[in-house]
Amino acid sequence: MEGEGDGGSPDIPAKPGNRVLQEVVFDITRDAIHANIRDRDTTVVFTYAVTRGDDTKHSAKLTVKVKPIPPDELAQTVLKLNEANEATRVLDLTRFTGDATAHVGVWAFITAPYPVWLRFLGRTKDNVSHEHLLFNGAGQSKVNPTWISTGKIEYPLPRTYLNGLGNGTTLKMEFKAAVSLSKVEAKALSFPLVEYIVNTIEIPDQYPLPILTEATGTGSPVTLAPLNAQNGGTVSVAFSPMYTTDKIKVTMVGTSGLGSPVIAEKNGLAGGVVTFDIPKTAIAANIGKANKTFTLKYEVTRAGVTRSSLILTVTVTPIPVSALPQVIINRVPHNGLLDLNTITGNPLAAVLKWPFIATGQRVWITLNASGHEPLPVLTNYPILSSELNGLTNKPVSRDWLQKIPPDDPISVEIKVTLDGSADVSRAVSFAPTTYKVKRVPTVDRTDFSNYDWNEWRNVGADGALIKEGTNIYWRSISVPNRLPRLSKRYGYFNHISIKTIEISCDYRHEFFANDTVFRVITFPGRATYDSPTFPYSPTWRNMKFTVSGPSINGSFSVDVYIQNLTGNSTSIDNIVVTIL
Template sequence: MNNPSVSLTTDDLPAPFIQESPISTLLNPRDVRNNLTFVAPYAGIQVDDQISIRWAGGSGEGSYTSALSPVGSARPVIRRLDKDLVTFNFGRTVTLSYSLVRGTAPAVVSQPLLLYVLPVAQADLPRPFIPQASDGGEGQVLNVSALSEFTLRINAWLLERTGQPVWLRLRGTKVDGSAFDVRYWQAPENVIADEFNRFGFYERNYPAAPLQGLRNHSALNLRFSAGLQRSQDESFAQVFAERNYIVMTSASATPVIRSATGADGQDIPEGADTRHTRITLSGSARAGEDVEVYDEARLLDTVRAHSGLWQLELVDLAGGGYVFTAKVSNDSAISAPWRLNVVLQDLPLSIREAPDNGRLDPLAATQSLTAVLLYDMLPDDRLRVSWIGAAGTLPQGSHTTNTLIAGATKPREVPLSVSVVPFNLGKKVSVTFTYERGLSPPVTSAPFFLMVGDLPASVFIPPVFTQANGTTLLDLRTVTNGATLQFGRWPHIAAGQKLWLDLEGTNTEGEPHERQLWTGDRNSVTRSWAINGIFNLTVLFSDLSDLADGSTLTLRLHVNLDGVANRQTAIAFTPREYTIVTGD
């Protein structure tokens, strides 16, 4: 029973908070894309107390006060709020509080929480697109020459709701130079309906003829906005990031690679080996076309076809195989490949762990990284070797050795620090050596260029719950004191590498259950983990207890090997999935 002799005051009732927000005074709309949960953290709440919660924000649908209701037995007291409260308060400070009624005493209002709701970020909003464009609409080229109709589509966005109106406007340049400016979507005709929630996108088809009247190679701009607060006044709508296409209204001839020549002017047949690191590719294309030349998926350069012919000189090629192709800018047609293999031997400088003298497999350099010097050295030469990371690489990705005496053994091997490797994955580095002889000035070698490969996904083994005993079943009855999540090592693991860890599942109410346990700005590999190759994390039972029986729990781990807290450049481990068992 309640004790009427104990009176409450505002000082007794701590301020509420939003469960999904990691920063109590700052709310990112992205964090509440699934749920908006109000938490009243007063530990002294009694079962017969009644509570009313209040979100004081913008007028109308931007504010909410609940009726008094029993607190129930669950602690802390939580209440689900309508996510529209966030939508109506972008860029505003709102005040959260709750009132508690005990027995016949007057209601007592808690301490307030002043919460700033961030505007929705453009990175969290999709852009409109035309699926018939290159790369399924994500590319830059829209070839309308053979289309009878085209599709305008927008995918689901953060905090979308039925009844939100949408606007979409296309702008470009017609053949005669006049402006093309057509509004394809507008309120009240275009409004998000149940089909949007069911399929996850909104789209409509239109005749392609108007787009075929645009100037060839001109820009087409798509500008989309949505009334997130369901207002049909476009001036209140949220503007999304624009998308631009290069419109192709006539077919373009596919370019051709016709020859490759070495520095000595001799032809290098397709598929042949060459010792040259400087070669010239020649080909043909329609006069005036800009031709993009690729090595596999990597763009090397863009050249103009003059009088139907083009040339591109490539220098400082690393050893290894190349697959060159050419395509016209803003077109998807690709030439036949021209393959060749650069073979470098008896070089004054090489890397032992890169036997093809051009590409370094990072798995071959986990224990050692060795520069091999073979020049007309004398035993008393004083040597230094420099590994220079790619432009933009952190300083830890470069290294210069201490000065060494050459000695009598040839070739001379110089150990380098393997710690530079993870900072340069997927990048081109250069290595040089400098020697000093007697009182003569230092002599620095020509750079040796090396492409550092990426680590394969298979080496990033996701963590496991030890209580699952090697199975994919996690019985929550065995983890009431916490579940042990065990992590192993991966190649080039090092202290300070940034980590992200998320749990994703479904709760007993059928709603998403998400927990962000680690973020790169707070969590990183520890020194003991890097040394011992194992790390255990206790996951609280409270982070798992709401999961539904038979549901799937997914573990998502990311790591950034260069120590930068940027999830977008982090490596994603293969997700680990468990089936939840509760015994219910």
């Protein structure tokens, strides 16, 4: 067997041949194999010689390639500093005093008393090489039986060496094990390097509170008035000492989604203060109709070790109602009159820009009036990018407004979810706008031209249309024991509350005075309203009567009622019924 030196080419004693088996087996020792293992491939050549009498014959050569032990196999040997954090790979010198303890486990082919080498490769604060040879392959730097039986050896790494390491530098553990008794390091097996980041700066268990610049108060909690942060907020992180290698991450936890934004990590600054921006969308998402809260904290990662700050609780107060715009319809101010007589088509609602307005916020605008179904103008409406200066030209149903009695107020309400939620229960209510409505009156005119009765009819007696020149009018005709009456029923206002009815006509007594009146009867309920008696007039004269009473939400009739039996005729023309 011809291999590496130092036991890799052992003398193998001769054996007699075996006539029965026709073969001879020779054992190769573990040490011989071990001696041929390197960090590279090696070659071992096997031959044998047969001697019969005085004649010796040699065999052909068998060449065997010996492969290195795989690195992942060698990496299973525990190689560490006990004081280091194996999870973060950080050796924090501020966390212990005195020496560190180097720990080396066992490996395949470990043999006593083979030499070992353990070298520490570090850098100073000035980035100068800083090394320490803990095991040097000589003297006691060798495997012993206790090492093998306990599965480890532990040995102190002097504090004097550790104190020379620079903060943030890399410390490497380099371990080598001889494969024989040779003290030549170059022939030893090299194990994978183990690396640590060195920290020499004390890391606090907890960092101080962050500061929200726009908030008021000291410590935690603090209060944020939203109008102080209309362009967003600023978080200030300050502690000492702060290093440019520090990694600082701020976390804001508030309303889910926009209210808990991801804030980019920053490096520390030599001045000891780092600021972080909170977007205004995050502030807006944490504004409600009552107080809401969010929290701020930061984490500092230094030399692989992460520590958190104290938690700052921020109470966000509602936006004052006085700072929120009202809905305005057709530029009519709050407490104004919406005069439908001056408005063509549907009136238009508008809202000025409000604090924190943003694309995607949801809006509800609703009109309310007592006794009427609410009128939704906008429902869960998303703000468009073109509407960041406010809403304009949102149609309001003219038909709905036309149903509102003149003295009844309407309230225009607006709600907005500043976090963009479609849940109206999370919306902020702005101040409502109050209006009264002046409706377009319904005017019914009857002049009997072309003998058109326009749905008026005789009741209780008789009457006829008389033509006098070009004019046509109605005249009562006396029937014994019956009272002439001209009547019309108005039944198409069932969904409009009516409070005022104005009636006028031209009249003339043909002979003498009689008790002629206007009579209005409302249904249901049959409330009756009579005008004063028409003054005697032998010539054409105008008579007007206004009924202003409780709201009418049904039908009514208008009569020209002649209340005596004298037989004196009354002529009627140009009847006008105006409904407000």
